[in-house]
Amino acid sequence: MIQEKLIPYLVDSIKNYWDLPAFTDYPGKASTYADVGKRMMWLHRLFEASKLGKGGKVALVGKNSGNWASLYFSTITYGGSIVPILINFSPEEMTYIINHSDAQILFISRDKFDSIDPEQLRRVQHIFSLDDFTLLYSHNESLFKTIKPLQETADLHNLRPEEMKVKDVCDNEDTAAIIYTSGTTGFSKGVMLPHRSLLANLIVAREMLLFKEGAKVLAFLPLAHAYACSFDLLYPFTRGNHINFMDKLPAPKVLLGAMQDLKPNVVLAVPLLIEKIFKRQIQPTIEKPAMKVMLKIPGVKSLIGKKIRDSLLTAFGGSLTELVVGGAPMNAEVELFMKKIRFPVTIGYGMTECGPLISYCRWFEHRFESSGKLVKYIKCKIDSPDPVKIPGEVLIAGEQVFTGYYKNDEATADTIKRGWLYTGDIGTLDKDKFIYLKGRSKNVILGPSGENIYPELVEQKLDNLPYVMEALVLERDRRLHALIYPDLEALDKEQIPESRIPQLMEENRMEVNKSLADFSRIAKIQIVNEPFQKTPTQKIKRYLYS
Template sequence: MIDKNFNELIEKSIKNFWDYVSLQNYEGKSLKYSEVASYIKYFHKIFKDLGIKREDKIALLGPNSVNWAIVYISVVTYGATIVPILKDFHLQDIEHILNHSDSKMFFCPSKTYKKIDEDDIKKLELIFSLDNFSLLSFKNKKSRKVYEKYSNFDKNLSPGSFSFNKKITNDQTAVLVYTSGTTGFSKGVMLDYNSLIANILYAQNNIELKPKHRVLSFLPLAHAYGCAFDFLFPFTVGVEITFLSMIPSPKILLKAFNDVKPQLINMVPLIIEKMYKKKIKPKLEKGILGVLTNIPLVKKGIYKKIVSQLENAFGGEFINLVIGGAPLDPQIEDFFKKIGLTFSVGYGMTECAPLIAYDQPETHKTASVGKVIDYLDLKIDSADPENQVGEILVRGENVMKGYYKNEKATKEVFTDDGWMKTGDLGILDSDGYLFIKGRRKNMILGPSGQNIYPEEIENKLNNMDFIEESIVFGEENYIYALVYPDYDKLDEIDDYSLDPQEYLTAKMEENRKKINKILPNYSHLKEIKLHPESFEKTPTKKIKRYLYKNY
């Protein structure tokens, strides 16, 4: 166990940055660290009088917001277990999680409450509105009286008088995160305080952020990546965190970047990949810019201008751009490194809260996800980890305790000597850099037993003409791709006699022949099928492959 205490980190931050702005909604209300302290004390009193005990579950659902952050920090500093639920889950999945987690309290938007059938949720005692903290539902009169008793905040708090009464131990379960809402497939990941502390301390030592710096939180806070690096870590160093509650369309996101001007930006690959494919690549492939990039001295100036435009698009003041949550396209990564954009790549999973590997922009190796973090051990389950692909195994301070009420799944994911199987495949070079090859469950077995990694084929496909995104499947020696076309590019063709379906079908056949020339024979594509709409994705914008297996 780490010798630091979570509550001490939070308390120290609040006291040190008492009068600094801490949390604010984009174009909305803001709170100082001192005001956050008042909310924490307020909820601690309510929890205590309602009989909330160590590791009792309190569920939380809603968009990124000041109120979401207040509830989260109040619950975990009290010693109860927070159950963050992604707001995109279907109603039946939300009700399933509330039941499976044994949640006693639930904070949610009022509109969500109106849809819930409380009779189906057995242990739930109170429901609060996340909009304004009003009491929406209670099962006994005592709950109502407790709520009314603490209608006013303690306005006499000072840095000297503020402290947490409870001593939290690092082995307690702080967070219960559900990797899926679907009934029958839910896995509640139990993360202890040690896991949170490991991620916070690693970030403090490796990612540059200073008091009064700014962060724009637009990744889902209910996901481990957004929660750790857009919220918990920045909170501990006196940063001003702005929450973007609406769905971040490119237009909204660019405006928010310009207004907030963040020093740290955490994002998933899809965002920056789209910027490259829609804005940068077309200009470099056509017209005068495409010609000028063949002249070395001129090319350097063009690249410098592209970097400047990208930096301005991100607000113009960012120190580090961290890309994680899903694999970054190697060709796009190589381009951004070539032009001199400052960014770093990380790798993690919910079961590690989330970080497993990371490296600084200056030393990061292209196509790798960095080196294993200080608090973990990592190994490749193969006879030759540098050359032979194997499953990535980890153990250490920020590995989960297990899956809640699921001993079978917990036993399956851990080896007898305590290593956790990530389900990812990779190699580890002599310098300790980790290279991800794909997911174990996605791997296709070739006709003579060769390992085929569909993600590698997809990366190549996604950089070809008229392809927005793709999924590669294989069955009985038949490998095919499912493609969502780039309809924006199709719209640019000024030919009214064109049959879109016929044109795209012909283009996909050209792409199939082109990619097969650079693929080994055993991984050749037999067919490219068109999919009419964008693929459904997870909160970190990974495609939900299982939905399209039998398309």
């Protein structure tokens, strides 16, 4: 059982780093930890005027920003439950989540406020702008007549760290956040994360991630997702880091430009971003005929590898000690190349229901095709007669595990059984507690003689072929079909006409089938004209195409 408490941990972080820069809406001005502390105390007064009680729900809709982060910490330290909502949800989905969560207060960016109808929000009493915290809508505006803007509140304006007193009203089983997932199945459920789950992730990060105190952090993944929220916000906040927020997932060129400016030492990313950098900047070079020959010469091969690694490290700002990839499977070919040149990349595994971390290890300890090693507090077993060799469903227990789905006892009972969280992921676990994932149980396709086909592994092979941007493998008429979105930029660069795409993709089909078992070979290719729709961690929403 974890003895530490989350609220004192967060408040002490503000006091300890009072004069250091805390948040920047990149590339804007920085606000200090003192500014965050004063804003927190002001928001607590706002909550009190709103008659928000312990465990009261505060919904939050908006892009990554310092205000987003300030509201997140203020709600939790007040004793409320924060309900962060992804901005790519439709207005109808947002309305459903706000209502289902029983949110009493809503903070929303003005551009999103214009798309919802306040009269449809059943329990919401007050709506505030996330942009400047002004009141947008209320059932009782008179409650806030005594609340002056922060800049006009003299006692907070002159607040000193030793005067900042926040009562810890929560225990570790109280709900800190309710996160509504945007998964690949299309059904959104409210994951209740207790204080202990966030604390467990925080303690693991403190012992393993080793962000330099006061270092700059670049937060570009959506904070409404557990992965980014825990490791781009919660943990670095407790290290006195200067967190720079980008309001959307940037294109590789924009991201690398920000890296040059901020020079972060640890970066969190999703595989798709790294795979795009590999495909655009590395693959064209190493596949040139002359380069292929040189890469076969041992001494020359190591020199070329070092040059590519140094070039990549420079592109990431020159101070990178580790690139942590998570949220989706990593392409095996890209991973293998990064290992060969000893680029400091590692792969972790988690899920929202664990807040999120399940497995991780430092890059120099990472094993090829694994998703890292089970972290502190996590227990795991594989539902298989031979967990090392025969894949089975991954079952998890430990401090990180959520308490259940909000107002959905049936889904909770289907997921937590006899004290174990049934993840829906299929994998193996070696004797050293490294986990190897094969795919999702609901995605597994049965071959003609009952063989298990993991479409994600076939997709990885397709993604490595020329002129393929991304692929999706499905079962249709008892055969495997591959939907492919072509790499239009590569085709344009080589001046290949659109009329040749079907022929090129058929050649790719024949090529990939050479490396596949007969029961998992692709029968047909279908070319799609738009990128596949994805979750915030860039996993394809498969249900839209089945």
